[in-house]
Amino acid sequence: MDSISFENFTCPIPISKNDKVVIGHGSGGTLSHNLIKTVFYQHFDNPILAEGNDFAELPASSKRVVTATDGHVVDPIFFPGGDIGRLAIAGTVNDISMSGAIPRYVTVSFIIEEGFSMQELMQIAHSMQECAREAGVQIVAGDTKVVEKGKADKVFIATAGIGFIEKDFLINGRQAKDGDVVILSGTMGDHGIAVLAARNELGFTTKLESDVAPMNDLIQSALEAAPNMHVMRDPTRGGVATTLNEIALQSHVNIVLEEELLPVNRQVRAACDILGFDPLYVANEGKVIFISPENESQGVLKALQAHKYGKNAAIIGRVEKPTNTPMVLMRTKIGGTRIVDMLSGAMLPRIC
């Protein structure tokens, strides 16, 4: 947050939810301080933020620091199951967690279009704080810029996170090994299809909700069952297919999926059938791909299925020695094998 001293700063012009964001709210002056105090500080209240410096000093719980960043431009900003605020916090919490780190701190940078509704901004701040509380992270620093009407689309939020690896983990995209088991924590494509439905692009209504959620608690359960976990990654933009291709390339292995084991929500399957999408390429915001040694895989599966965010977890495939080029393959229901490529081009723009 820009320097702010809350205890001694009084709001000369209180902000109401009926107000609109004006250019002056990004000036760094009195109006900015007002906005920060009335909207952000109100929600993100914590002692580190309240220090009121341009930086935040954070105690480290280990010398293995992990960071990650994400920009969020989802359209619409409110959708069934979440909003851009929940997405922004969960997205960064999840990226940090994929290393085995405990996420602790998040920074937020808002780019707001002049004229944006103050009430919606308050709703988003509320939603960010709810997600931060669920994930056990603190929002420790931030920044607000305002651009002229028509120069941005409502609000964009960039987040960065900090976490600490406190155990002896070595978990990253390069660790997948021949014989490992690939586990997906739940159904594919819920987020992408829910956002599409919110844009009225489906041509029919659905009760489907986005799966957007912080995955750190689920991941802790999995790591207790599998301390030798090799890879964890969240299949966001580009979906499960693209994420597995990245891992295959990084680890120089083949990944072989079993089509009939892939968990897909009935509504997502129906929407995909109609639209000609493959759920393997549709974005998720509350799912994790785990790649673990075979002897720990059943433990992971049980741990996931016992967690509220992992009820539909399934083993979906195996890691094998690479052919010439590392690739993702799928054994289809009718017994064939096909190559599963990385997403090319843009299937669904502004999905996150």
Place this chain on the structure above:
Amino acid sequence: MDSISFENFTCPIPISKNDKVVIGHGSGGTLSHNLIKTVFYQHFDNPILAEGNDFAELPASSKRVVTATDGHVVDPIFFPGGDIGRLAIAGTVNDISMSGAIPRYVTVSFIIEEGFSMQELMQIAHSMQECAREAGVQIVAGDTKVVEKGKADKVFIATAGIGFIEKDFLINGRQAKDGDVVILSGTMGDHGIAVLAARNELGFTTKLESDVAPMNDLIQSALEAAPNMHVMRDPTRGGVATTLNEIALQSHVNIVLEEELLPVNRQVRAACDILGFDPLYVANEGKVIFISPENESQGVLKALQAHKYGKNAAIIGRVEKPTNTPMVLMRTKIGGTRIVDMLSGAMLPRIC
């Protein structure tokens, strides 16, 4: 950076500087990987980024971790003395440095308008890397989103940084004390007026350049002279006046400036006279306000003046006991005293 494995990933469609950014470059699929490899990885090349995970693991040099974030929406994106890329890296390096920390790592999040010039994006990436090299930081993680034409203005960049406090410093906005000396590292308002000139809003031409620069090396020199430094802060949006008001509020002190000691470039003064601006409120991007105990202040001044970014450093005032409400005062050239308020409203939108 989204997961990328460079050694095994080949660009199916090489990117040329004559290309435009398309929606697919933000998809997370093949086109995104292409963009990241051709543009960002080309410039930001370092082993941590090359790991290709959604997170970056960073060795910590102390358990006092410092973070900060900033969004950049400057218009125009190229201006005399710098561009949005240099601004984005320097801004975060500077915020981190104000704590006494050594900045080490930066994350970058791009929000790009469809149709943006690939050549300009490459120029910006180059400029970011140049600034990172100067500051001694590594760009360790990033994200790229693309929005439809007309939904953003060319490119916005949010950065976050990580640094470590390696000495026994306690430097923040609450530490200013009665009797302390206020030192400014150089002339006021250069950045704001240079950007205004680049927008052709001055009505006359000027050779003025923005002062945008990483301040960490200058700060190290100052800290060697003043290990008991109390406050450091960069007077960006809102200028010196707003920043000093923040510090006065945080530390519950008065700050008394001497008008005749305030360093202002002749061209900035001329532009401000014509436009009716006060240089005290115009943004800087390469200046630091130091507040140090009196006995260390001469050492700070000498150290600054010996540095390329501190040639015009000057003692500009003193910290005094507060009256009822903490405030910033100025003794004018003609012997009067006036209150210097915080900036209210927006003087210059999109200055950073």
